[in-house]
Amino acid sequence: MERSNDTVTEFILLGFTTDPVMQLVLFVVFIGVYFVTLVGNMILMVLICNDSRLHTPMYFFFGNLSFLDLWYSSVYTPKILVTCISEDKSISFAGCAAQFFFSAGLAYSECYLLAAMAYDHYVAISKPLLYSQAMPIRLCAFLVAASYLGGFINSSIITKRTFTMNFxxxxxxxxxxxxxxxxxxxxxxxxxxxxxxxxxxxxSNVITPSVLILASYLFIITTILKIHSTPGQLKAFSTCSSHLASVALYYGSILYIYAHPRLSYSLDRDKIVSTFYTVLFPMLNPMIYSLRNKDVKEALNKLLK
Incomplete structure (x- = not known):
């Protein structure tokens, strides 16, 4: 990447606070969150790989989402921890560009992956008897690969345009x-x-996946309404509840920050929201997809025994 500016060689990250006591408190909090994120996502991936009952398209997407969240959290948290306990708040120009590239690529990939998961839920509800045939492993692998490819292609474009500007x-x-x-x-x-x-x-990375998710859930709602029994409707809705929670939390926090991406945007915004979708959300995802999931809990009990 050719740089058009020669004056800025590093950036200074102000972080959350300059109070040493609060910085130490935040260090303890973030290292605890990061530990739970690593353990939670790795356990979910191990369960999905080891338990044959979880070898279905839906859990294939869950496992890839955990892998993505594991990587996503690791882009931010180590630097946050260093910033909290070190007086040096700087990050090199190349380091900033690398963090920006991977964070954007993973964030965009997660948007596409959540859209693919919405389609998977639609197929599971509308064609339960033909689910395995309608969602073969090749199609699932293609959707996951396309999510990463689309995310990182767009990340390459925005990273190149951002870091070739004059600072x-x-x-x-x-x-x-x-x-x-x-x-x-x-x-x-x-x-x-x-x-x-x-x-x-x-x-392309927020609005398009949002439209795909909305379209999938419109078809899902139409299918659920055609189910005559109340238990059947509740079971179908339960299948989608975890995914709906993820979509609402992830897209809600991103749209809160980027709903009006103007060049005159004020930097005086809520950092808690940024913290949520960069650090806390990867920790919450394994809980969302496991606490209310009977198959995952049974697989965990089997592993512990």
Missing amino acids: CNDNIIDEFFCDLLPLVKLACGRKDGYQAVLYFVLA
Whole structure:
């Protein structure tokens, strides 16, 4: 990547606070969250791999989501931990670009993967007897691979356009990671062309998967309404409840931050929301997909015994 600026060689991440006591408290909190994230996602992946009852398309997607969350959390948390206990708050230009590339790629991939999971739930509810034939492993693998490919292609585009802008002499990022909007705010010069790329990337990675998810759930609701028995309707809705919770939490927090991606965006925004979808959400996903899932709990009991 060719850089168009020679003045900025590193960025300063302000983080959450400059109070040493609060920094230590946050360090303990984040390392605890990171530990739970690693253990929770790894246990879920081990259960899905080892238990033959979980060798279905739905759990194949669950396992890939856990793998993605494991990687996603590892992009942010180690740097946050270092920032909390170190006086050096800097991150190199190359390090910032790498963090931005992987974080964007994984975030976009998760958007596509959640859309693929919505389609999988639709097939499971609308064609329960033909589910295995309608969702063969090749199709599942293709959807997962396409999610990663689409996510990282768009990440390459936005990363290249972001880090070839001029950043002048201002290198202070009022965040705990290299995020899109603070970086655009730091850039100087004309940004008209960048704004168009930004709208395209956000539309293709947020709006398009959102439309696919909404369409899938419209078909799911139509199918559920055709079920005459109440227990059958409740069972069908239970199949989708975990996925709905993930979609609501993930898209809700992202849209809260990026609903109006203007170049005049104020950096005085709620960092708690950013923390949620970058650090807390990967921890919550294994709980969402396991606590209310009978098959996963039985597989866990079997593993423990």
